[in-house]
Amino acid sequence: MKIFLRFVTIICVLVVPVSSVVAADLSKQKPIEISVALGDKENAMSFTPSLIELEAGKLYKLILENKGNTKHYFTSPGLAQAVYTRKVQINDGNGKPMAEVKGSINEIEIYPGHKAEWWFVPVKAGVFSDLHCSIAGHSEAGMVGKIIIK
Numbered sequence: 001m002k003i004f005l006r007f008v009t010i011i012c013v014l015v016v017p018v019s020s021v022v023a024a025d026l027s028k029q030k031p032i033e034i035s036v037a038l039g040d041k042e043n044a045m046s047f048t049p050s051l052i053e054l055e056a057g058k059l060y061k062l063i064l065e066n067k068g069n070t071k072h073y074f075t076s077p078g079l080a081q082a083v084y085t086r087k088v089q090i091n092d093g094n095g096k097p098m099a100e101v102k103g104s105i106n107e108i109e110i111y112p113g114h115k116a117e118w119w120f121v122p123v124k125a126g127v128f129s130d131l132h133c134s135i136a137g138h139s140e141a142g143m144v145g146k147i148i149i150k
């Protein structure tokens with residue numbers, strides 16, 4: 001019996017760390033959705049909201065929607081270097097997935113009236129005041145924002 005218990009203990013010691021590694025796949029969590037509008041119908045040069053607060057270790061689905069009538073970029077080098085990207089997903093008009101882009105993402109350009117989902121897990125805390133639209137004149141006109149990762 002003693003030998004059996006020791007055997008069970010050894011098995012538990014060997015198996016438990018493996019299962020906790022599987023449970024720690026942070027990219028498989030239920031995503032927290034955050035919607036950000038780029039521009040608006042009056043063609044304002046803005047991100048709404050312009051302050052995005054995130055928490056390291058959580059999975060986010062950042063929905064970027066261009067509500068204006070010109071192309072816009074969502075660009076933040078600070079954010080790009082502080083997250084693990086699971087995917088960028090593009091859906092059709094009915095919300096059915098059309099494409100998933102994998103790998104690290106630096107910026108996303110959205111066409112008027114369309115949206116994209118950026119799924120990522122922040123891995124590093126920081127304050128990034130570098131959110132902007134990289135189309136000439138847009139950030140100067142107010143298309144800037146701030147991202148905080150706690």
Ligand SMILES: [Cu+2]
Nearest residue numbers: 072073133138
């Ligand atoms: Cu823009």
